[in-house]
Amino acid sequence: MNIQVPPPATKSPDATARVLVQALPHIRRFAGRTVVVKMGGGAMTDPALDRSLAQDVLLLKSVGVRVVLVHGGGPQIDDMVTRLGLTPEFRDGLRVTDAETLDIVRTVLVGKINRELVAAINREEPVAIGVAGEDGGLLRAAPRDAALGFVGDVVEVNASILQLLLDDGLAPVVSTVGADAAGQAYNINADAAASAIAAALGAEKLIYLTSAPGLLEDPADQASLIQRLSLSELRRRMEDGTAGAGMIPKLRACYEAVQAGVGAAHILDGRLPHSILIELLTDAGIGTMITADGAPQE
Amino acid sequence: MNIQVPPPATKSPDATARVLVQALPHIRRFAGRTVVVKMGGGAMTDPALDRSLAQDVLLLKSVGVRVVLVHGGGPQIDDMVTRLGLTPEFRDGLRVTDAETLDIVRTVLVGKINRELVAAINREEPVAIGVAGEDGGLLRAAPRDAALGFVGDVVEVNASILQLLLDDGLAPVVSTVGADAAGQAYNINADAAASAIAAALGAEKLIYLTSAPGLLEDPADQASLIQRLSLSELRRRMEDGTAGAGMIPKLRACYEAVQAGVGAAHILDGRLPHSILIELLTDAGIGTMITADGAPQE
Amino acid sequence: MNIQVPPPATKSPDATARVLVQALPHIRRFAGRTVVVKMGGGAMTDPALDRSLAQDVLLLKSVGVRVVLVHGGGPQIDDMVTRLGLTPEFRDGLRVTDAETLDIVRTVLVGKINRELVAAINREEPVAIGVAGEDGGLLRAAPRDAALGFVGDVVEVNASILQLLLDDGLAPVVSTVGADAAGQAYNINADAAASAIAAALGAEKLIYLTSAPGLLEDPADQASLIQRLSLSELRRRMEDGTAGAGMIPKLRACYEAVQAGVGAAHILDGRLPHSILIELLTDAGIGTMITADGAPQE
């Protein structure tokens, strides 16, 4: 049986125009605003997704959105550590980072993953620029716990360098290696760094691209997506344990950003092409959105 | 058998995102450029079209295009002349304009048609501002022919006032009443005025919204659209009479604008919703495009 | 008997210089300040007065004063309503404004009276630009009373467009048609609109050009001019009825502007040539001046 499916409406120019017009209210809402997108290391393996990401960034820039990318890189670091004959070591889920490991972490984040993201965007248009947290004092860090070695927390964000680049029309891609006042480097959790950067920039949105559809009521049930959470609901879930332990650091990062004035934090499925565009420029709400208590429905 | 036809792709957020992404190269091409759109008086009677026009203007502004609207108003002027008990008089297709008629022309153009266009846009977002050719010395005019009375030609365009408004993010809507050095007002043909304004602004595009699909090989055959003309082909058609006499003034306006450096002039069907967006932001070429000899294919 | 009157002192260049020097303290006082001048429709029938007004505006601009003109147009509207075969209808002194009347009001104000004022100034130097309250969201309106139809009150002034034009050295001429959020137009009382604009601009002076010498103690006695009123005296007169009922709306407009921080409101005789210059740049006080309680003598 040969069913003739009609061609997609988007083939007609008129339908295209109508799609654009439907995006208009969203476009106007975000013009001139800042959006911080955090990508997990796991999200960066598919060239098609890279291209989709690059297009999303460029399209957002075209409509006046200021976009900052922040990336992690766990899998790639593990891979390099292993290739160099070392054994990754973790304590409470955090990488134990001695001087040699720090060197590898930094090399992989700044020299490899950041480069690949920059290249993916610049392949379309040369507007991306890699920035490490050490550059121009962007991320000032302090050690978290002596037992973890050079694992740090953000104690201050000097966002002026990002503002400078954004004002110039560039799209900064940030590796989350910071430094303390003495210049010692620290490996910083990328989720937390993205949250601190979004707060320092007064961002409208903080978006986490993950490999899940969002926050799930039941982690085993992909259909149990929680679409929206207020800060107080989020706190309750973090406290009573109904949010899975694995999600706690990311949820805390969301909490802190919104607490500090970021318009909303989103946990999206980075495996879907154009998930950023869909969230920002269409009426569809995907993933989980976290907003201040009493924030209006979008 | 019950075949489930999929919903049009544009209903899906993903398809929407893909449509946006397809517009990206066009968006990037026109960012920061100026587009002058001339609307005939006849094109301004349908509220749905008004809304479509307003959306097109706002969407173009959102992606950084500087949009100037220029309007005519023949039918509305005739209507008012008649309501006031006078008889419209034409010579060689041009309105004989004595002082009383000039007063009516100006009143209708500036006080009625311009207002309606401004209102249509501002209903969506208050960015339109009416401007008459007399304002700030925008259109300096000289009389064309004593027998026609106060009918004038543009002798100089002071585009600084339009640049000021465009720089401020506003969308000027221009009525084509000009003035000579002594302050005497003149009625100016809107096609010619739009051409002179586009040239003075160094516009990328000059778009005429008409009530035809474009320039037709055979005026009786709507399917005989000429899609593209170089300046020298256009000149030949104007000279050998193969362009219908009624189109000559508009074609000459196109010719002069492109000659003066405007990227391309377009004659589009203003009765189609979103025809401006379709021309500028999709791959579809509609209507007739006039470019310099040797201009690259778009 | 043949009395030889001496020639006026101004014929001598030296006396001219002295006159200029006497204006100096006034000039320095107003440099960089904003003056809003409201002209009634009745004041705009005499070409000599038009020229005098234009010269006043240009001279004030030359010495650094930022001038905004606001105009009404009752008589001209009545005239057009009648020409079009309708009958003007008033309720409590306010024009009942149905959709058709609103269309006429707007057409006459924006398309005719505004144009004539712009032309009068631009005949001298092309610095005037017509602006309607709908342009760029200048006057946001709300309906006053359903029985009056589209008669509105100003609820918000977006003065940025006027500041933009003033910064560029232009002289805006404002027609007081406003719009609500949905884009519906409203006819707004010009006295009230001028007051709201003066307040929004932080004007130094709000000047009403009328066809009377100012506020009279006894309306029948042109010599009973009240030269100066404090806000509290003005309120008393409005409350106890000693100010004639016909003047109440204008006086209330004065009251609100000064209340909102405008330096002084003046009611002058617009039939005198150069009354604006005389008030601003000479020691002579003409007409009635309304100031805050406790304001210093000028």
Added chain:
Amino acid sequence: MNIQVPPPATKSPDATARVLVQALPHIRRFAGRTVVVKMGGGAMTDPALDRSLAQDVLLLKSVGVRVVLVHGGGPQIDDMVTRLGLTPEFRDGLRVTDAETLDIVRTVLVGKINRELVAAINREEPVAIGVAGEDGGLLRAAPRDAALGFVGDVVEVNASILQLLLDDGLAPVVSTVGADAAGQAYNINADAAASAIAAALGAEKLIYLTSAPGLLEDPADQASLIQRLSLSELRRRMEDGTAGAGMIPKLRACYEAVQAGVGAAHILDGRLPHSILIELLTDAGIGTMITADGAPQE
């Protein structure tokens, strides 16, 4: 018989307004332009004239003219030289200037005459600022003739310091002491310095205030004023000796300024109050005006 002569027209506010309006075209012509006024030392002895000068400067500033004063000081220098027990010595009309004399010249020019001019203006409004040719490299000098000692000619003008002060709304008062590259000071003829400064500033007018009505056909006949001279006529008179020898340096200064692009040079009678205003802002031409060949009649 008691004839009531009307008060002079300028007493009436209306006449005042008319005088202002008559000045308008002149005001508009000079707005934003620069005028350099050179005052001789002899012109600075009458307090009433000082006040008149101050008012002229302030009024010109009020209408946007950029005013630079340059002063000499022969009589005051002679006086101080004599008080200190020395004997002024001249060669070919130029002061022989040894180190001690230079010290006195500088002290009197900068510390006394300049101060009095600054004080006269600042008594009205504190906008004057004294500047010596040595300040910020304003006047770079070279020695004229070893026999004259520290008498110098201007070899370069660094006008940026004057532009800085003028941009800030100040009125610089310049003493014409310059310096060579090694920092050695020189006494510079003020007429020549004013000419060089006017040229460097691209001034519209260079005005010499003298104690004569202008250039006279017959020096003995005050009524033989030459009202206007073209550069070629001026050269002829300088060459054939019909311009009195005493005027040659000033005439050469005029010649060089106009040659270098200054709009016109004027020799006026500084003893008349407000002679600057009369020349610039009234139709009256007083004194002698020197313009380029073929310059239009004013």
Added chain:
Amino acid sequence: MNIQVPPPATKSPDATARVLVQALPHIRRFAGRTVVVKMGGGAMTDPALDRSLAQDVLLLKSVGVRVVLVHGGGPQIDDMVTRLGLTPEFRDGLRVTDAETLDIVRTVLVGKINRELVAAINREEPVAIGVAGEDGGLLRAAPRDAALGFVGDVVEVNASILQLLLDDGLAPVVSTVGADAAGQAYNINADAAASAIAAALGAEKLIYLTSAPGLLEDPADQASLIQRLSLSELRRRMEDGTAGAGMIPKLRACYEAVQAGVGAAHILDGRLPHSILIELLTDAGIGTMITADGAPQE
């Protein structure tokens, strides 16, 4: 025995580089900050010191310090008063200043001492510009005591003119003659004026160059230098008489500046070459430093 002493380290380029590097923390500390240096009239007699001062000013400017010089001139005034056949008269250590004396004071300060300082700097690079307190309303004065004549106190500082010159990269040299609102000039104590100027500029340092090593515990013992005083210690010394009476005015000036927010006041020995540089750019503390109570050790 012939011991070969090595050449001074500074002859070696490497040692030079090390000296520069040692100055780096100081340079970075003062970049963009303002330093006001007051020179006594007695400090200005030695050409070598003039050159040293000029070099210090230029070096500080090169590393981004904004330098203002303020000068006095007692000895030179006495000298001129005597040369002109008058007798200096003092009351309580203050010069009785009648109109003739004021004229001499002003002439010597502005026309002679200021000039020599400006010339000393401009001999190296033409960045100095003389400014008197009367210029542009810099120092507004009020009479101190009728018996002293035209001796004034600073009642207001209009520092905008100094900021303008500093922003332009110039080094202002200030003579402390001020004026009251009516334009009457007054002789102002230079120590007090420097203090007021430092406060108005929000200076980091106020430096007095004197002919002593600093504040001495025992004026007869040059080795009894007090290196550092807090404001409360200084007040105690001023009150209990342990600070010599002759130092009281200068100490009060220091007190008021630091009280008003100046970082520190210093009393240095102006007879030492480069004492300003040594104080600002080396680790050596010379002279006496006065700081707020609780200020950190430098």
Added chain:
Amino acid sequence: MNIQVPPPATKSPDATARVLVQALPHIRRFAGRTVVVKMGGGAMTDPALDRSLAQDVLLLKSVGVRVVLVHGGGPQIDDMVTRLGLTPEFRDGLRVTDAETLDIVRTVLVGKINRELVAAINREEPVAIGVAGEDGGLLRAAPRDAALGFVGDVVEVNASILQLLLDDGLAPVVSTVGADAAGQAYNINADAAASAIAAALGAEKLIYLTSAPGLLEDPADQASLIQRLSLSELRRRMEDGTAGAGMIPKLRACYEAVQAGVGAAHILDGRLPHSILIELLTDAGIGTMITADGAPQE
């Protein structure tokens, strides 16, 4: 025998001041100018040198010099290639760069060497920022030779990103990985890249820090330094083989930069502490300087 050698002169504050003053003419010469410093990978192994470099950069910044660092990294790349079990392969002295090698090159340059340089400077003051040639289109590359794989030449420099960072007071540290229009990365010779960057920035100086004293007449004789070469002398030496083959690429880079307008190229010994400061801010000329023919002696 115990000879007491006097302490070095630099211990005395006065001598320190004199050293600073001696640097003054150099400081003034370079203020606002740009200096590009290329460091070889071999020069980056000694922490003391790192500190010396950081201090030089900060001191130069303090006196207004705009500093760009460019680095190579051959030894470190070899090291990583070997650690990862690969074998470095060269052809005509150039690294054969397949995709895997390119990945390692980029990771080491951007993620390791660049980071260490940034950290060395930021340890003193956080003003360094790492930039790769791919960022913002800085280095546009084209492949050199298919046999070499991803080895590229610079075909275009987009210096705007460096100017942006320099204007903001930052010190860019550049890794010389470039990209072609399609986004493919290439390894670019750092000597050539530094030359192209210096030319694009209109630099005053291009400095190569090497592990030799400069260009030697006889490579075996460290004392045979050539202190200065004109472009034509340099060309001759490159052509006749008297410049050792190993130096040819670096000499060609010098040649091209000076040819393109860079003031001078220097080959210095990077093993000497503060060699940059010594070259720029002292009278000592070290290393080899290459200037245009006819350039003045420094």
